[in-house]
Amino acid sequence: MNNTPQSNNVLEIRDLSIAYEPGKNAVNGVTASVKRNSITAIMGPSGCGKSTLLRAMNRMHELYPNIRTKGDILLDGQSIFSMSVIELRRKVGMVFQRPNPFPNMTIYENVVAGFSLNDIRLKKSQRDEIVENALRNVTLWDEVKESLYRKGTFLSGGQQQRLCVARAIAFNPEVLLLDEPTSALDPIATSKIEDLLGELKKKYTLVLVTHNMSQAARISDDSMFMYLGELVESGRTGTLFTTPKDPRTEAYLTGKFG
Amino acid sequence: MSGDRVTKVLLFISSLTILLLSAGIVISLFGGALPAFREFGFRFIISSAWNPTAGSEEYGAMSFIAGTVITSILALIICIPMAFSTSLFIAEYYNGTRTSGILRSLVDLLAGIPSIVYGFWGFYALRPLMVATGLTDQGFGVFTASLVLAIMIVPYATSLSAEIISMVPAELKEAAYSLGATRREVIFSVVIPSARSGIIASFILALGRALGETMAVTMLIGNANVIPKGLFAPGNTMASVIANQFGEASGLKMSALIAIGLLLFLITALVNYLGKLIIKRFA
Ligand SMILES: Nc1ncnc2c1ncn2[C@@H]1O[C@H](COP(=O)(O)OP(=O)(O)OP(=O)(O)O)[C@@H](O)[C@H]1O
Ligand SMILES: [Mg+2]
Numbered sequence: 035m036n037n038t039p040q041s042n043n044v045l046e047i048r049d050l051s052i053a054y055e056p057g058k059n060a061v062n063g064v065t066a067s068v069k070r071n072s073i074t075a076i077m078g079p080s081g082c083g084k085s086t087l088l089r090a091m092n093r094m095h096e097l098y099p100n101i102r103t104k105g106d107i108l109l110d111g112q113s114i115f116s117m118s119v120i121e122l123r124r125k126v127g128m129v130f131q132r133p134n135p136f137p138n139m140t141i142y143e144n145v146v147a148g149f150s151l152n153d154i155r156l157k158k159s160q161r162d163e164i165v166e167n168a169l170r171n172v173t174l175w176d177e178v179k180e181s182l183y184r185k186g187t188f189l190s191g192g193q194q195q196r197l198c199v200a201r202a203i204a205f206n207p208e209v210l211l212l213d214e215p216t217s218a219l220d221p222i223a224t225s226k227i228e229d230l231l232g233e234l235k236k237k238y239t240l241v242l243v244t245h246n247m248s249q250a251a252r253i254s255d256d257s258m259f260m261y262l263g264e265l266v267e268s269g270r271t272g273t274l275f276t277t278p279k280d281p282r283t284e285a286y287l288t289g290k291f292g
Numbered sequence: 293m294s295g296d297r298v299t300k301v302l303l304f305i306s307s308l309t310i311l312l313l314s315a316g317i318v319i320s321l322f323g324g325a326l327p328a329f330r331e332f333g334f335r336f337i338i339s340s341a342w343n344p345t346a347g348s349e350e351y352g353a354m355s356f357i358a359g360t361v362i363t364s365i366l367a368l369i370i371c372i373p374m375a376f377s378t379s380l381f382i383a384e385y386y387n388g389t390r391t392s393g394i395l396r397s398l399v400d401l402l403a404g405i406p407s408i409v410y411g412f413w414g415f416y417a418l419r420p421l422m423v424a425t426g427l428t429d430q431g432f433g434v435f436t437a438s439l440v441l442a443i444m445i446v447p448y449a450t451s452l453s454a455e456i457i458s459m460v461p462a463e464l465k466e467a468a469y470s471l472g473a474t475r476r477e478v479i480f481s482v483v484i485p486s487a488r489s490g491i492i493a494s495f496i497l498a499l500g501r502a503l504g505e506t507m508a509v510t511m512l513i514g515n516a517n518v519i520p521k522g523l524f525a526p527g528n529t530m531a532s533v534i535a536n537q538f539g540e541a542s543g544l545k546m547s548a549l550i551a552i553g554l555l556l557f558l559i560t561a562l563v564n565y566l567g568k569l570i571i572k573r574f575a
Contacts, residue, residue, distance in 0.1 A: 151481050201471070
């Protein structure tokens with residue numbers, strides 16, 4: 035093994051290609067890495083393959099039998115394709131573009147949904163602790179502690195999204211994948227989530243797909259710029275934004291497309 | 293008049309027509325049923341007498357109410373596991389595959405077969421099988437009728453449930469998968485709870501169909517005007533007795549048949565109302 039588990043790179047993506055239809059790669063030969071306890075932003079114009087790349091990292095594509103994946107992704111040096119998909123998804127959590135709390139569950143049940151869905155039995159006291167911790171971590175506790183037993187869908191969009199983050203971190207994953215988590219939210223809710231992500235990177239490694247360049251500049255440590263399925267450029271966010279190497283990156287950053 | 297107003301008036305007239313039509317049906321049912329209710333009072337509903345002999349005429353609806361309710365509920369009980377598992381298979385497990393497409397078309401095909409053809413099949417194929425089991429002498433009876441009735445309502449319940457199940461948003465299922473849930477856990481903890489009220493509604497719709505189904509049941513239930521003595525005994529349903537007897541009926545007997553029609557209408561309306569209540573509670 036060339037990576038020890040404590041290596042600085044949590045994820046190593048190796049020559050990854052993904053096709054929804056035979057012969058048409060939505061992600062084409064991407065090689066990249068994601069550093070521990072950092073925020074890595076994936077940027078690029080609409081349709082360039084950001085979500086497709088992100089969803090490969092917890093093997094979401096396997097839900098759809100027509101999608102073909104080539105190449106490899108290593109998590110702590112081990113190929114994610116050699117792990118059990120359930121173990122992988124517990125280590126690599128996901129937050130979606132639109133807040134999607136389970137409508138048939140209360141706020142409390144939503145936070146511990148990862149446990150109940152996996153038939154993991156916990157004592158009431160353990161569950162209470164997990165719920166309180168997760169909700170405190172997403173700064174939602176004070177807002178919802180009086181209404182834990184109401185449906186999660188009663189919350190505002192921003193609160194729902196924080197609830198979804200709480201649900202994802204209740205399992206204490208290593209990596210959190212976020213696909214445009216603020217694109218459905220207003221500016222105030224967005225800045226709350228951004229603050230939250232800054233806090234969360236102390237404990238977790240975050241991979242953030244975003245359309246919003248200033249968001250990437252504000253909160254990410256590293257950035258990847260994708261164009262037409264290819265990874266054009268990646269590196270420290272500061273460097274990539276001030277001195278892009280590729281003319282396509284520069285064109286995107288100056289608003290020429292996307 | 294502007295086009296907008298014309299549309300408005302036309303829509304108003306057609307809704308009014310429908311309203312008047314239904315009111316007309318109810319009024320003429322009431323009018324026709326009145327002599328029977330005058331003669332027998334509330335006893336008409338709870339009595340199981342059916343004696344058309346002139347002079348000692350006596351009619352009661354209970355045999356037929358019992359026949360209708362028993363066959364429909366039995367059919368529903370047989371239908372639920374079949375329709376539920378088929379709809380899960382079509383809309384979730386094999387959704388989007390060729391197998392699912394073929395199965396979907398087969399279900400639609402089943403829904404399109406005329407009632408009388410089911411009756412024929414039951415008469416010539418199922419009845420001899422029932423005789424062979426030794427449970428009944430001639431193969432007619434409640435169970436035979438319910439079995440055919442179940443097969444007839446399965447397509448409705450299945451295609452409606454499948455529709456509801458495939459409407460569960462992919463993002464909810466993906467959220468559950470992203471938490472490490474297995475397929476079974478996603479289906480039982482996310483898909484079914486989200487689709488629950490719709491699934492219940494589809495079974496209530498199926499029950500509504502079973503209550504009013506006439507031809508196939510008439511051919512198989514044995515047409516005995518008594519409360520069925522068991523699952524394999526003959527009986528009669530409300531729809532069947534009307535279909536069988538209204539041709540030669542007149543006077544009080546005709547009124548009794550119309551009264552049975554009115555009761556069937558009320559029972560069906562009640563079932564639909566209960567269905568709506570259930571949907572409201574879960575939605
Ligand atoms: N389910 C699908 N079936 C077929 N093609 C798809 C599917 N999902 C995405 N694609 C195609 O794959 C390419 C990459 O899509 P992807 O969703 O990864 O883009 P994206 O960068 O996330 O875009 P956006 O910023 O709009 O979310 C696009 O060309 C898209 O049309
Ligand atoms: Mg996307």
